[in-house]
Amino acid sequence: MADSTFLDSTELVLNMGPQHPSTHGVLRVILKLDGERVRGTECVIGYLHRGLEKIGENRTYAMYVPYVDRADYVAAVSNGLGYCLAVEKLLSVEAPPRAQAVRVILTELTRISSHLLWLGTHCLDIGATTPLFYTFREREFIMNILEKYCGARLTTHAFRIGGLQYETYEGFEDECRKFCDWLPPKLAEYDLLLAGNRILVARMREVGVLNEDDCKAYGVTGPMLRASGVKWDLRKAQPYSGYEQYDFEIPTGELGDTYDRYRVRMEEMHQSARIIRQAVDRLPEGPIMAKVPKVIKPPVGEAYVSVEAPKGELGYYVVSDGSTQPYRVRIRPPSFVNLQALDRMARGALIADLVAIIGTIDIVLGEVDR
Amino acid sequence: MADQPKPEGKAPTAPTAPAAPKAPPQAPSTPWESELTRMLQERFGEQISEFTTQLGQQFLVAKPEAAIPILEYLKLEASFDYLVDVTAVDYPKRTERFDLVYVVYSFARNQRIRVKIRFPEGYRPATATGVHLTADWLEREVFDMFGIEFAGHPNMRRILMPEGWQGYPLRKDYSIIQQDEAWVRENLGIESAQ
Numbered sequence: 001m002a003d004s005t006f007l008d009s010t011e012l013v014l015n016m017g018p019q020h021p022s023t024h025g026v027l028r029v030i031l032k033l034d035g036e037r038v039r040g041t042e043c044v045i046g047y048l049h050r051g052l053e054k055i056g057e058n059r060t061y062a063m064y065v066p067y068v069d070r071a072d073y074v075a076a077v078s079n080g081l082g083y084c085l086a087v088e089k090l091l092s093v094e095a096p097p098r099a100q101a102v103r104v105i106l107t108e109l110t111r112i113s114s115h116l117l118w119l120g121t122h123c124l125d126i127g128a129t130t131p132l133f134y135t136f137r138e139r140e141f142i143m144n145i146l147e148k149y150c151g152a153r154l155t156t157h158a159f160r161i162g163g164l165q166y167e168t169y170e171g172f173e174d175e176c177r178k179f180c181d182w183l184p185p186k187l188a189e190y191d192l193l194l195a196g197n198r199i200l201v202a203r204m205r206e207v208g209v210l211n212e213d214d215c216k217a218y219g220v221t222g223p224m225l226r227a228s229g230v231k232w233d234l235r236k237a238q239p240y241s242g243y244e245q246y247d248f249e250i251p252t253g254e255l256g257d258t259y260d261r262y263r264v265r266m267e268e269m270h271q272s273a274r275i276i277r278q279a280v281d282r283l284p285e286g287p288i289m290a291k292v293p294k295v296i297k298p299p300v301g302e303a304y305v306s307v308e309a310p311k312g313e314l315g316y317y318v319v320s321d322g323s324t325q326p327y328r329v330r331i332r333p334p335s336f337v338n339l340q341a342l343d344r345m346a347r348g349a350l351i352a353d354l355v356a357i358i359g360t361i362d363i364v365l366g367e368v369d370r
Numbered sequence: 371m372a373d374q375p376k377p378e379g380k381a382p383t384a385p386t387a388p389a390a391p392k393a394p395p396q397a398p399s400t401p402w403e404s405e406l407t408r409m410l411q412e413r414f415g416e417q418i419s420e421f422t423t424q425l426g427q428q429f430l431v432a433k434p435e436a437a438i439p440i441l442e443y444l445k446l447e448a449s450f451d452y453l454v455d456v457t458a459v460d461y462p463k464r465t466e467r468f469d470l471v472y473v474v475y476s477f478a479r480n481q482r483i484r485v486k487i488r489f490p491e492g493y494r495p496a497t498a499t500g501v502h503l504t505a506d507w508l509e510r511e512v513f514d515m516f517g518i519e520f521a522g523h524p525n526m527r528r529i530l531m532p533e534g535w536q537g538y539p540l541r542k543d544y545s546i547i548q549q550d551e552a553w554v555r556e557n558l559g560i561e562s563a564q
Contacts, residue, residue: 045529046528046529046530046531048529049530051539051546053515053540054539054540054544054546055546057546058546082512089425090397090425092397092425108468121393216451216452216477217502217503217504218503218504219452219453219454219502219504220424222506223467230477232477238478239478247446253460299394299395299396299397299398300394300395300397301395301396301397301399301424301425301427302397302424303424303427304455304482304484305474305482306454313454316452317455317457317471318394319396319459320397321393322393322394322395325491328460330457330460331465332454332457332473336507336511337504338506340504340506341505361380369530370530
């Protein structure tokens with residue numbers, strides 16, 4: 001990469017987005033270009049800012065549960081889980097075993113659905129149109145389970161503080177098992193088609209490298225951190241909702257490039273299916289709601305609780321002043337923090353690769369902007 | 371909530387004298403003592419005023435100017451190498467109006483702690499970007515939402531709200547329906563965004 005071009009020209013500033021199909025929503029990136037090389041990027045975000053944290057201070061604890069689903073709306077169940085766990089921590093209550101197991105099943109289903117959406121759109125970004133239609137077929141299966149369970153497909157409001165509102169429907173276990181049998185061969189098929197495609201692999205290998213030190217410095221978590229070789233997953237490191245009972249592996253990569261992230265996410269879907277199968281097989285009987293007062297008034301205090309969302313560490317810092325409304329709700333979004341590393345990954349890359357790099361972070365602008 | 375159990379029993383009969391307004395109950399908290407707190411105590415002494423364990427989570431409260439040295443010490447000497455979050459809480463009735471909260475995590479120890487500092491309005495805490503790169507956007511968001519300016523931050527601009535916006539939305543005196551009317555009129559061409 002030469003530092004000067006033969007034309008004695010200055011750098012070109014180009015605006016990408018916010019209405020650009022490969023920025024996955026309303027992300028605007030201002031690019032500084034030298035020919036086709038990216039010399040610097042600046043993200044302009046906030047187009048989808050709805051003041052979710054402010055809304056939290058003006059709603060009761062229970063009323064706020066559906067709002068958090070609107071942060072990462074492609075994995076809404078994870079958001080609800082994180083917030084409910086944070087309030088349960090403040091209240092010092094724990095959901096009953098059956099509720100915990102159902103929560104695990106639904107959260108892992110959403111993890112698969114979020115990764116499937118990522119797989120489809122990421123491949124679309126780098127030129128493979130077909131996978132999107134196939135991944136959406138699989139995703140539809142999950143959407144149908146969620147719809148049958150709670151009536152909603154995307155912003156589900158599946159959990160309540162203290163447990164669940166709904167018992168599982170008849171045939172829930174069978175459908176989950178069927179899905180777990182159905183998914184792995186499909187994933188193997190995609191992997192054969194995608195990772196066996198030299199063009200696609202060349203578009204991913206050594207693109208957007210982020211090594212272990214960079215990941216830690218930028219606070220990057222989730223599949224991106226694991227792709228750089230760090231075997232760290234909150235479900236293992238600080239288990240919640242009974243994750244310690246399930247047997248699963250943490251897939252890792254080596255180089256921390258786009259291809260490693262692809263590998264990690266593909267393997268994570270297999271592992272999620274494993275967890276779902278175990279949880280369904282051992283689904284305990286019993287109540288689905290802990291003893292929670294009708295009016296939720298946690299004692300004065302604060303708690304930071306985080307869960308392993310599909311995108312990384314999703315944290316809720318909830319401060320209570322003893323009233324019925326949270327004094328402060330802070331959402332620590334994985335997408336927002338991970339997006340910050342874009343500049344580090346994109347410098348020196350080709351402008352065409354930038355699209356692959358944005359896709360590989362797997363951002364959801366609802367969560368970046370909140 | 372159909373499945374929610376009924377509250378147990380009836381409340382005891384009312385006391386004879388009208389009770390004074392009851393202070394809300396506090397979450398149980400105990401002092402936090404460990405090898406780490408001893409190390410920190412030794413190094414920072416009076417600058418750390420409180421080590422607390424609340425609901426099984428640990429935090430410390432320090433003088434505002436000690437925040438960055440503490441974060442640096444935690445990173446270099448105690449392997450707290452991952453800054454999870456920076457956020458603030460507004461208490462308008464307090465003289466030290468803001469709580470600034472740093473959440474740090476150590477991969478080696480698998481431990482998460484919070485470092486809290488308190489300061490009045492107008493105080494400019496030092497930036498943590500020199501210790502943790504990730505503080506860049508997180509501090510910009512705190513500035514955007516609370517108007518807390520970080521001294522030495524390389525790019526102290528709004529991040530989520532539009533650049534010309536007046537007011538800091540997450541302050542307690544900023545009402546939920548409040549908006550920057552001049553900005554809305556000028557940029558959106560409508561009378562109100564509500």
